[in-house]
Amino acid sequence: QNxxxxxxxxxxxxxKQLIDAKQADEEAxxxxxxxxxxxxxxxxxxxxxxxxxxxxxxxxxAYVSSGFMTPDPSGMRVTIxxxxxxTTTLCAKIGDQVVGTLSLIRESAIGxxxxxxxxxxxxxxxxxxxxxxxxxxxxxxxxxxxxMVLLPLLKFLYEYCTSLFDTRHLVIAVHPRHxxxxxxxxxxxxxxGNIVPSYDFVNGAPAIGATLDL
Numbered sequence: 544q545n546x547x548x549x550x551x552x553x554x555x556x557x558x559k560q561l562i563d564a565k566q567a568d569e570e571a572x573x574x575x576x577x578x579x580x581x582x583x584x585x586x587x588x589x590x591x592x593x594x595x596x597x598x599x600x601x602x603x604x605a606y607v608s609s610g611f612m613t614p615d616p617s618g619m620r621v622t623i624x625x626x627x628x629x630t631t632t633l634c635a636k637i638g639d640q641v642v643g644t645l646s647l648i649r650e651s652a653i654g655x656x657x658x659x660x661x662x663x664x665x666x667x668x669x670x671x672x673x674x675x676x677x678x679x680x681x682x683x684x685x686x687x688x689x690x691m692v693l694l695p696l697l698k699f700l701y702e703y704c705t706s707l708f709d710t711r712h713l714v715i716a717v718h719p720r721h722x723x724x725x726x727x728x729x730x731x732x733x734x735x736g737n738i739v740p741s742y743d744f745v746n747g748a749p750a751i752g753a754t755l756d757l
Contacts, residue, residue: 594634594636594641595632595634596619597634597641598632598634598641598644598680599619599620599621599625600618600619601641601642601643601644601680601682602619602620602644602678602680603615603617603618603619603620604618604680605680605681606620606680606745606746608683609718609748610746610748611745611746611748612745612746613746620678622656622678622744623653624648624653624677625646625678627648627651627653629648629649629650629651630646630647630648630649631646631647631649631703632644632645632646632647632678633645633646633647633696633699633700633703635692635695635696635699637685637692640682641682642681642682642684642685642692643680643681643682643685643692643693643696644678644679644680645676645677645678645679645680645696645700646676646677646678647674647675647676647677647700647703647704647708647710648674648675648676648677649672649673649674649708649710650672650673650674655673655675655714656675656677656716656744657675657714657715657716657744657750657752659742659743659744660716660739660742660750660752661714661734661735661739661752662734662735663714663734665734666712666714666734666754669711669712669756670711671709671710671711671712672708672709672710672711672712673710673711673712673713673714674704674708674710674712674713674714675713675714675715675716676700676713676714676715677715677716681693697729701757704757705757710757711756711757712754712755712756712757713731713754713755713757714734714752714753714754714755715731715752715753715754715755716742716744716745716750716751716752716753717750717751717753718745718748718749718751719738719749719750719751722751722753725753726753729755730755731753731754731755732753732754732755733751733752733753734751734752734753734754735751735752738750738751739751739752
């Protein structure tokens with residue numbers, strides 16, 4: 544009888560040890576998965592920062608080359624609008640190289656950059672959300688290649704606007720020498736026939752406002 548009791552006790556102890564070991568393994572697996580998720584999130588955030596920096600450097604070099612800004616010691620062009628949660632920066636990459644970027648500025652308390660030079664009353668009179676396309680830059684090595692980078696970037700912009708933000712109207716301020724391209728290829732319409740001779744947002748370069756009904 545005592546022998547049976549001992550065997551039952553040993554069996555119970557062994558079963559508890561197995562349960563404890565299984566529970567410890569499960570807890571260890573959960574801890575590993577949590578660490579893996581944390582590491583993946585950290586790596587994703589690091590990649591995001593690196594991509595944004597590459598976008599802002601590409602934008603800086605393009606704007607300096609075009610005379611739209613003076614060189615900045617940081618080597619980047621970052622405006623107050625880039626700090627807003629209502630601004631989205633799109634990044635085009637080929638392999639690991641950032642080859643194009645543009646920013647979509649949705650409406651916020653400080654409005655849009657081009658409101659400094661263009662009256663948006665006619666656009667606001669229509670139904671739908673408004674967003675400004677800004678900070679467009681294509682890497683010099685990928686310019687003049689039949690829109691190899693620009694057109695996919697604009698297509699993604701369209702999907703982004705209509706699918707995620709319910710944007711109806713895009714507005715943009717462009718240099719007068721580019722306005723006919725936006726009109727003929729992208730169907731933008733001028734907001735005014737007048738050219739603004741000095742737009743301080745781009746270092747005093749001339750500009751003209753345009754809009755597109757999506």
